[in-house]
Amino acid sequence: MSIPFVHLHVHTDFSLLDGTTKCKDIAKTCKEMGMTACAVTDHGNMSATMEFIEVMEKEGLKPIIGCEFYVAPGNYLDKNSNASHAQGYHLVCLAENYEGYINMCHLNEEAWLKGYYYKPRVDKDLLRKYHKGVIALSACLAGEVAAKFLIGADEQAEQAIDEYREIFGPDNYFLELQDHGLPEDKIVIPKIIDAAHRKGIPLVCTNDSHYLKREHAEAHEVFLCIGTQTTMLDENRFKFPGGPEYYFKSPEEMAALFPQCPEALENTVKIAERCHIHIPTVEGDGANHYPEYPLPEGYDVSTPESAKKERAKYLRGLAIEGMKERYNIDVDAPEHTPQEQLYIDRMNYELGIIDQMGFTSYYLVVWDFLHFARVDGVPLGPGRGSGAGSIVAYLIHITDIDPIKYDLLFERFLNPERCSPPDFDIDLCERRRHRVIEYVHDRYGEGNVVQIGTFGTLKAKAVVKDVARALGRSFSEGNMICKMIPADPKMTLQKAYDESPELQALIKNEPWVAEVWKFAKVLEGLNRNMSMHAAGVIICDTRVSNVCPISKGANNEPTTQFPAVPDEALGLLKMDFLGLRNLTIIQDALDLIEKNTGKHYESSSIPDDDPKAYELLNSGKTIGVFQLESTGLQD
Numbered sequence: 001m002s003i004p005f006v007h008l009h010v011h012t013d014f015s016l017l018d019g020t021t022k023c024k025d026i027a028k029t030c031k032e033m034g035m036t037a038c039a040v041t042d043h044g045n046m047s048a049t050m051e052f053i054e055v056m057e058k059e060g061l062k063p064i065i066g067c068e069f070y071v072a073p074g075n076y077l078d079k080n081s082n083a084s085h086a087q088g089y090h091l092v093c094l095a096e097n098y099e100g101y102i103n104m105c106h107l108n109e110e111a112w113l114k115g116y117y118y119k120p121r122v123d124k125d126l127l128r129k130y131h132k133g134v135i136a137l138s139a140c141l142a143g144e145v146a147a148k149f150l151i152g153a154d155e156q157a158e159q160a161i162d163e164y165r166e167i168f169g170p171d172n173y174f175l176e177l178q179d180h181g182l183p184e185d186k187i188v189i190p191k192i193i194d195a196a197h198r199k200g201i202p203l204v205c206t207n208d209s210h211y212l213k214r215e216h217a218e219a220h221e222v223f224l225c226i227g228t229q230t231t232m233l234d235e236n237r238f239k240f241p242g243g244p245e246y247y248f249k250s251p252e253e254m255a256a257l258f259p260q261c262p263e264a265l266e267n268t269v270k271i272a273e274r275c276h277i278h279i280p281t282v283e284g285d286g287a288n289h290y291p292e293y294p295l296p297e298g299y300d301v302s303t304p305e306s307a308k309k310e311r312a313k314y315l316r317g318l319a320i321e322g323m324k325e326r327y328n329i330d331v332d333a334p335e336h337t338p339q340e341q342l343y344i345d346r347m348n349y350e351l352g353i354i355d356q357m358g359f360t361s362y363y364l365v366v367w368d369f370l371h372f373a374r375v376d377g378v379p380l381g382p383g384r385g386s387g388a389g390s391i392v393a394y395l396i397h398i399t400d401i402d403p404i405k406y407d408l409l410f411e412r413f414l415n416p417e418r419c420s421p422p423d424f425d426i427d428l429c430e431r432r433r434h435r436v437i438e439y440v441h442d443r444y445g446e447g448n449v450v451q452i453g454t455f456g457t458l459k460a461k462a463v464v465k466d467v468a469r470a471l472g473r474s475f476s477e478g479n480m481i482c483k484m485i486p487a488d489p490k491m492t493l494q495k496a497y498d499e500s501p502e503l504q505a506l507i508k509n510e511p512w513v514a515e516v517w518k519f520a521k522v523l524e525g526l527n528r529n530m531s532m533h534a535a536g537v538i539i540c541d542t543r544v545s546n547v548c549p550i551s552k553g554a555n556n557e558p559t560t561q562f563p564a565v566p567d568e569a570l571g572l573l574k575m576d577f578l579g580l581r582n583l584t585i586i587q588d589a590l591d592l593i594e595k596n597t598g599k600h601y602e603s604s605s606i607p608d609d610d611p612k613a614y615e616l617l618n619s620g621k622t623i624g625v626f627q628l629e630s631t632g633l634q635d
Helices: 023-033 049-058 098-113 124-129 144-150 154-168 183-199 214-228 251-257 262-274 304-327 338-356 360-376 385-389 391-395 430-444 460-470 475-482 493-499 501-509 511-523 564-569 581-597 611-618
Strands: 037-040 062-071 089-095 134-137 173-177 203-205 425-429 449-457 527-539 550-552 558-560 573-580
Touching (some): 023 037, 049 062, 062 098, 089 098, 098 124, 098 134, 098 550, 098 558, 124 154, 144 154, 144 183, 154 173, 173 262, 183 203, 203 262, 214 511, 251 262, 304 338, 304 360, 338 360, 425 581, 430 527, 430 581, 449 564, 460 475, 460 493, 475 511, 493 511, 501 511, 527 558, 564 573, 573 581
Parallel strands (some): 037 062, 173 203
Antiparallel strands (some): 089 134
16 A cells, blocks of 8 residues: 655646646656645646646546745845845745635736746735635745755744744644755755754655656756756756656655654645645636626616626617617617518527626627727727627627628527637737727726736657757757658657658667657657737636736736636636737728728728629639638639
């Protein structure tokens, strides 16, 4: 029977260019080792949360959500490079419950948006503010306690212990033991054990896991070279000190490291038993964080029920106005022709489904910012995707495509038998897209509107190029291997190898190529960088950090730490504000026509049955025509 132990200090590949372990591999290894739970504690972020929960629960294991925070030595707003440990001391925090998870989301938001200085940093005042539901561990040699013990500042180390215990409470602060075979460990471990026994602070043992297996240590070094833009030939490159000890060790290996402290192993299990976190989702709990459209004065929003009715009434009023404008139909007239009744019945049917499924506010929110865009003169697309099948969207100018004319189905967009949220594709002039996003920020609140984070991964060609460079090979040498890998977005190294005898022969006959391939196989598919979704924006009914953690983009834009799919699973509204150069070009052309001829045209008034336009399309002359300019359509 396996020794009871739970890993509480684990880095995945969401510790970007530092951790090389995938969430699914952690879950699988936990199962094989007989563990019942595991924590994820990436550096300064909680991006792995939803993926980790999914893969752990699939294996019947308990996921523990954590984060290794950077704690500034003073105020987190002070950014003084001369201060000791200005980048922050490490501190491991684990969510004991949902309140703890949300508090850690807030800590991330503060760290990334306000405290960022080399690293996203918090401070002790913030920890006091957001300590509830959080269990803290003193972390590795970079933690404040260990760092001060290491330099002989024992009194300051013990003051730090007392302060952290005061912040988190006596039952929620643990002194962490790690032994990676370093000389520093031999200095720090006895001091931590002594302080724990004298002060009555519980001990917990961890391993600073950055890769899955001992034999992955060298691949991890290569990975660090990729991240630091150095090579394995550089003797001064950044690397982990000591030997290959930063892997996901078995309970037996952990017990062998700390025979003098069996309670440190037992406490890992006790902490795991205390941690129970359930994050509400759309599928499991009907989570819905779509914003409520703010009605004008004069509408009764005193109760949720009355507000719901009033919003439905408001949307219906807009649709009725649109019926008059689009079709010249007076809905309130005593009699209607059969054709008029067809339009009215379609409108009433859609309004009923929209209200029944709870998406009235969604329609109003989209109508509102598109109405602003039109008034502000931002060129818009006519509508795209299944949303063009909604007559209500057409009536209120979300789209400019008549679904009756083209026999489009509303049910492809919104169907009570399929509980998937609606998703209008919003196409905006690339040059003025920012105006609409600024409006949404102002309308719903800065903290309620954020961009969506996304992760770039080491795909087949990219990982070979990066590994070759990290091993000191020339660009042409790396490129030689890459040319044998097909340019298919779904291509994998194994598939490329299986399909290419030439590649197989090269790997067999050239030792340096075999070395590149060996490391590339380990690193393939890992997260390489975080960036910002090209179009996606979250609009929420509360601060987004009340739902998920926040980081920032290259220009300091707040972004979700989760990609789009987990964001939507949490019930967040994702809007795609796609900036299209095509719309900008069309508007520039119309402006030039008016300038040179005095004739004013709207893009929406251009006929869709012009024979010359179809002749142009049939001839394959489609450069600059959105979604029709691929080589397959031109050839």
